[in-house]
Amino acid sequence: MISLPEPKPAVMARRAEIVAGLQALVPGDGVISEAVRLKPYETDGLSAYRQPPLAVVLPTTTEQVAAVLAYCHANGVRVVPRGAGTSLSGGALPLADAVVLGLMRMNHILEVDYANRLAVVEAGVTNLGITNHVAADGFFYAPDPSSQLACMIGGNVNMNSGGAHCLKYGVTANNLLGLKLVTIEGEIFEVGGRYLDAAGYDWLGLLTGSEGQLAVITEVTVRILHSPEGQRAMLAAFTSNEIAGEAVDAIIASGIIPVALEFMDRPAIHACEAFAHAGYPLDAEAMLIIEVEGSTAEQDMLLGRLKEICERFAPISLKVAETAEQSLAIWKGRKGAFGAVGRISPDYLCMDGTIPTGQLPFVLKRIGEMSASYGLQVANIFHAGDGNLHPLIMFDANDPKSFHDAEQFGADILTLCVEVGGCLTGEHGVGVEKRDLMPVQFTPFELDQMRAVKAAFDPDWLLNPAKVFPLEGNAAFQTAA
Amino acid sequence: MSETLLPADEPAVAAAIAAAAAAGEPLAIEGRGTKRALLRPVQAARTLSLRKLSGITLYRPQELILSAWAGTPLPEIEAALAERGQQVVAEPPDLTALFGATEAATIGGLVATNLSGPRRITAGAMRDHVMGIRAMNGLGEVFRSGGRVLKNVTGLDLCKLLAGSHGTLGVITEVTLKVLPAAPATGTVAVRVADLTAAVRVLSAGLGSPYGVSGAAVLPGEHPLAVLRLEEFPESIAYRAGRLRDALAGMGEVSVIEDAESRALWRRVRDAEPLEAAPEEAIWRVSVQPTAGPGVVAALGFGKSLLDWGGGLVWLAGPATAETHAAVMAAAAAAGGSFTLFRGPEALRAAVAVLPEEPAALAAIGRRVKAVMDPRGVLNPGRMRAAG
Ligand SMILES: Cc1cc2nc3c(=O)[nH]c(=O)nc-3n(C[C@H](O)[C@H](O)[C@H](O)COP(=O)(O)OP(=O)(O)OC[C@H]3O[C@@H](n4cnc5c(N)ncnc54)[C@H](O)[C@@H]3O)c2cc1C
Numbered sequence: 001m002i003s004l005p006e007p008k009p010a011v012m013a014r015r016a017e018i019v020a021g022l023q024a025l026v027p028g029d030g031v032i033s034e035a036v037r038l039k040p041y042e043t044d045g046l047s048a049y050r051q052p053p054l055a056v057v058l059p060t061t062t063e064q065v066a067a068v069l070a071y072c073h074a075n076g077v078r079v080v081p082r083g084a085g086t087s088l089s090g091g092a093l094p095l096a097d098a099v100v101l102g103l104m105r106m107n108h109i110l111e112v113d114y115a116n117r118l119a120v121v122e123a124g125v126t127n128l129g130i131t132n133h134v135a136a137d138g139f140f141y142a143p144d145p146s147s148q149l150a151c152m153i154g155g156n157v158n159m160n161s162g163g164a165h166c167l168k169y170g171v172t173a174n175n176l177l178g179l180k181l182v183t184i185e186g187e188i189f190e191v192g193g194r195y196l197d198a199a200g201y202d203w204l205g206l207l208t209g210s211e212g213q214l215a216v217i218t219e220v221t222v223r224i225l226h227s228p229e230g231q232r233a234m235l236a237a238f239t240s241n242e243i244a245g246e247a248v249d250a251i252i253a254s255g256i257i258p259v260a261l262e263f264m265d266r267p268a269i270h271a272c273e274a275f276a277h278a279g280y281p282l283d284a285e286a287m288l289i290i291e292v293e294g295s296t297a298e299q300d301m302l303l304g305r306l307k308e309i310c311e312r313f314a315p316i317s318l319k320v321a322e323t324a325e326q327s328l329a330i331w332k333g334r335k336g337a338f339g340a341v342g343r344i345s346p347d348y349l350c351m352d353g354t355i356p357t358g359q360l361p362f363v364l365k366r367i368g369e370m371s372a373s374y375g376l377q378v379a380n381i382f383h384a385g386d387g388n389l390h391p392l393i394m395f396d397a398n399d400p401k402s403f404h405d406a407e408q409f410g411a412d413i414l415t416l417c418v419e420v421g422g423c424l425t426g427e428h429g430v431g432v433e434k435r436d437l438m439p440v441q442f443t444p445f446e447l448d449q450m451r452a453v454k455a456a457f458d459p460d461w462l463l464n465p466a467k468v469f470p471l472e473g474n475a476a477f478q479t480a481a
Numbered sequence: 482m483s484e485t486l487l488p489a490d491e492p493a494v495a496a497a498i499a500a501a502a503a504a505g506e507p508l509a510i511e512g513r514g515t516k517r518a519l520l521r522p523v524q525a526a527r528t529l530s531l532r533k534l535s536g537i538t539l540y541r542p543q544e545l546i547l548s549a550w551a552g553t554p555l556p557e558i559e560a561a562l563a564e565r566g567q568q569v570v571a572e573p574p575d576l577t578a579l580f581g582a583t584e585a586a587t588i589g590g591l592v593a594t595n596l597s598g599p600r601r602i603t604a605g606a607m608r609d610h611v612m613g614i615r616a617m618n619g620l621g622e623v624f625r626s627g628g629r630v631l632k633n634v635t636g637l638d639l640c641k642l643l644a645g646s647h648g649t650l651g652v653i654t655e656v657t658l659k660v661l662p663a664a665p666a667t668g669t670v671a672v673r674v675a676d677l678t679a680a681v682r683v684l685s686a687g688l689g690s691p692y693g694v695s696g697a698a699v700l701p702g703e704h705p706l707a708v709l710r711l712e713e714f715p716e717s718i719a720y721r722a723g724r725l726r727d728a729l730a731g732m733g734e735v736s737v738i739e740d741a742e743s744r745a746l747w748r749r750v751r752d753a754e755p756l757e758a759a760p761e762e763a764i765w766r767v768s769v770q771p772t773a774g775p776g777v778v779a780a781l782g783f784g785k786s787l788l789d790w791g792g793g794l795v796w797l798a799g800p801a802t803a804e805t806h807a808a809v810m811a812a813a814a815a816a817g818g819s820f821t822l823f824r825g826p827e828a829l830r831a832a833v834a835v836l837p838e839e840p841a842a843l844a845a846i847g848r849r850v851k852a853v854m855d856p857r858g859v860l861n862p863g864r865m866r867a868a869g
Pocket residue numbers: 044045080081082083084085086087088090091092103123144145146147150151152153154155156157158159160161162163164211212213215216217218338427428464
C-alpha cells in the first residue's frame with residue numbers, strides 16, 4: 001500500500017469556510033461538497049485506491065481556474081487537477097485535504113484552422129471529441145489512447161499519452177503547439193502558440209507529461225493531420241516469443257515502420273479470443289498485429305513485403321486482411337483486451353514499463369517465472385515497435401493478500417524493466433502507483449533535481465502533491481515520510 | 482584569446498564545472514564552437530569545449546536507438562546511420578557555411594540549440610528525438626533524464642528542458658537519439674506561382690492532403706516556387722507525386738523533380754542556402770503559423786527571405802542594424818509568433834533582445850529554474866538574455 005501525507009489539520013478544520021470561499025468564485029452548481037456527490041471523484045483508473053477529497057470545484061473559464069488556484073494558494077489548500085479520471089497510475093487520486101479541480105466543464109472546441117492544420121480546444125475536450133469534430137473534413141488528431149472516448153486532452157498533455165498508432169505519429173508531445181495555463185499563484189499565460197518551436201526554454205516540452213505537478217492547463221493548441229487514404233492490418237502468429245521478437249527486428253531492419261506493431265503473448269491471445277472471437281490462433285505462443293497505411297495499392301505492396309518477412313520465421317498463422325472489415329476483425333480482439341482480461345479475473349493491474357525491444361523474450365520468460373511463483377496470472381500486451389510493455393496482472397481485490405502480491409509482482413516487473421535498460425513507465429505516468437519505485441530508476445540527486453524544478457513552479461507543493469516523487473527525502477512532507 | 486578547457490571524459494567535465502562554480506568564474510560552453518555567432522555573446526573569460534568527449538557509445542539499429550558523447554560530430558553519426566539505412570530524423574541543418582565555421586557541428590550543440598530542418602513539420606524537432614541525456618548542472622553534478630528506450634514518461638522530462646536551453650541550464654555530456662530508417666527514394670512536386678501568398682496556399686493544400694508530404698518550402702524569386710517533398714518507397718513516390726500534381730494543377734505550373742535533384746534541393750533548403758545572405762547581413766528565423774509567413778516578409782520588405790515548414794518558418798536576411806531587428810521583432814509579434822536573431826555582428830547581438838520576452842510570471846519561473854540548475858550562474862551567462 002502506498003502512503004499518502006497526513007491531511008493538514010488546519011485545512012480540514014476550515015472545510016466549511018473553504019467550500020464557501022470556492023462557491024463565491026465558481027457560482028451555481030460548480031462546487032461539490034456533499035459526501036454522496038463526492039463519491040465519483042474519490043478514485044480514478046487505479047481503482048484500488050480511494051479517497052474522497054475535501055471538495056470538488058468545476059470551473060468553466062480560465063479566469064475561474066485562476067481565481068480558484070489563487071484562493072487555494074493563499075489558504076495553503078492542496079489542489080488535485082482532474083480531467084476524466086482515467087489515469088491508470090492514480091495521478092488524479094484525491095487527498096483528504098485537497099480540492100479536486102475538475103476541468104470537465106471546459107469542454108469547448110474553440111477553433112479549427114485547416115490551412116494551418118491546428119485546433120484550439122479547452123482542456124476538458126475528450127481526445128476522440130477532437131477527431132470526431134474534424135473527421136468529416138478528412139482530418140484527425142493523431143495520438144489515440146485506448147481510453148480516447150473518455151480521456152481529456154488536458155489529461156493527455158499531463159500524462160504525455162500514447163496510443164496504438166504512436167509508432168508512426170508520435171505521442172502527445174509530438175502533436176502539440178501551445179498551451180494556456182494557470183500557475184498555483186493564479187497567473188495565466190501561454191507557452192508555445194500556433195507555430196512550431198518557440199524560441200527560449202522549451203516550456204511546452206517540460207509541461208507535457210508533468211502529471212499536474214507544475215501548472216493547470218486550460219487550453220491546448222493541437223496539430224491535426226489529414227487522414228491517410230486507407231489502412232489495413234495483418235496478423236502473424238509464431239511458435240515462441242523469441243521468434244516473434246526476431247520477426248519484429250527483421251521488420252524494422254527492412255526499413256518499413258508500420259503505423260502499428262502490436263505483440264500479444266499466449267495468455268493475452270487466449271483471453272482476447274475467448275472474449276471477442278476474432279479468430280486468433282490458440283496454438284500460438286505469440287502473435288503480431290501489423291498495420292500499414294496508404295492507397296490500396298500501397299497497402300498491398302507493404303503488406304506483401306511484411307508477409308514475406310514474416311514467412312521467414314515459420315509462422316503458424318498468417319492472415320492479411322483483404323478488406324476494411326477483415327482488418328477490423330483482426331483488431332477486434334486486441335482492442336477488447338482490457339475487457340477480455342476483466343472477464344477472466346475480477347480485478348487486474350495494468351502495468352506499463354518500457355524495455356529495449358531486444359530484451360522482450362528474456363523479460364517475458366522472467367515474467368512467466370514470477371507469475372508461477374506469485375501464483376497470479378498475467379497476460380502481456382506489447383507495443384513491439386517502441387518497447388512499451390503492458391502486463392495485465394490478474395488478482396482478487398477482495399483478498400488482501402492477492403492485492404498485496406499483485407502490487408509486489410508489478411513492482412518486480414517494473415524493476416526488471418529498469419534492470420534491462422528500460423524505464424518504469426512508457427505512457428501511463430508515475431502517479432502514486434510507481435512513486436515509491438522512482439529510486440529504482442533515479443539516483444537521490446536526480447530526484448532532487450526534478451523536485452527542485454517542480455518547486456520552481458510550485459514552491460509550497462500544493463499542486464498534485466504526494467505523486468510522482470517519493471515522500472521520503474522530501475522536505476515538503478517531513479511529517480508524513 | 483580566452484582560455485579553452487578541453488576535458489577528455491565526463492569526470493573531467495564535472496571537475497571543470499565544479500571548479501568554475503567554486504570560483505564563481507563563468508564558462509562559455511561549446512561543442513566545436515560552430516554556432517558562437519548564434520544568440521548573444523557569452524560573458525565568460527574561459528570556454529569549456531566538449532570536443533574531446535566524442536564517439537558513438539551505443540547503436541542498436543533494430544531498436545532505433547543511438548547514443549553518442551556530446552562532442553561527436555554530426556557527420557560521424559550520420560555516416561554510422563547511413564551504413565544501416567537510417568538517419569537523424571529531424572534533419573538538422575549544416576550551418577558551417579552560414580556561420581563561417583570550419584568544422585562540423587556536434588550532436589550536443591545541435592540538441593542544446595534544438596535545430597531542425599525541413600522534416601520538422603512531419604517528423605518532429607530535434608528535441609522530439611532526444612530519448613535520453615546525461616548532463617550536469619552548474620555545480621558539476623551529473624544527472625540523467627529519459628533513458629535508452631523509445632517511450633518514457635518517468636518523471637519530469639529534463640531532456641526537453643535542456644534541449645533548446647543553449648547550454649544555460651546544464652552541460653549535456655551524452656545524448657541518446659531515436660533514429661529511423663531513411664526513405665529509399667524522394668521526389669518533389671514543384672508549383673510555380675505568382676507570389677508568396679499563393680505559394681503558401683499550395684503548401685497548405687499539399688500538407689492538408691493524405692500523401693505524407695515531408696518538406697514544404699518556397700524558393701524565393703520573382704515567381705516563387707512552392708516545393709513539396711515526398712520520402713517513400715519508389716512505387717509510392719510515383720503514385721503520390723501524380724496525385725499531388727493533379728490536386729495542385731489549378732494553382733500554378735506544376736513539375737516533378739526526381740530523386741537526386743530533389744535531394745540536392747532539400748539540402749539547400751535545410752542549410753538556408755536559397756536565402757543567399759551576404760556575409761555582412763544579419764539573419765533571423767521567425768516562427769509563425771504558416772499562413773502568416775508571407776505577411777511577415779511583406780511587412781519587412783527586404784528582398785531576402787526563405788519560407789520553410791509550410792510557410793511557418795521564415796528565414797530573413799537584411800541589414801545588421803538595431804532598426805531592422807526592431808522591425809523583425811514587431812513583425813513576429815504582429816503575426817503572433819516567435820523570433821531568433823540567428824546571426825549578426827557581436828555588437829548587435831549584445832545590444833538587443835535576441836529572443837522574445839516572456840510573460841512576467843513565466844520569466845520569474847525561468848529565473849527560479851535557472852537558479853536551481855545553475856545556482857552560481859556559471860553556465861553560458863548572457864547567452865539567451867542579458868540577465869542569465
Ligand atoms: C481502459 C483504459 C485504457 C487506457 N489506454 C491508454 C493508452 O492506450 N495509452 C495511454 O497513454 N494511456 C492510456 N490510459 C490511461 C489514461 O487514459 C491516460 O493517462 C489519459 O491521458 C488520462 O486522461 P484523463 O483526462 O482521464 O486524466 P486524469 O486521469 O483525470 O488525470 C491524469 C493526470 O493529469 C492531471 N491533469 C488532468 N488534467 C489536467 C489539467 N488540465 N491540468 C493539469 N493537470 C491535469 C491529473 O492531476 C493527473 O495527474 C488508459 C486508461 C484506461 C482506463
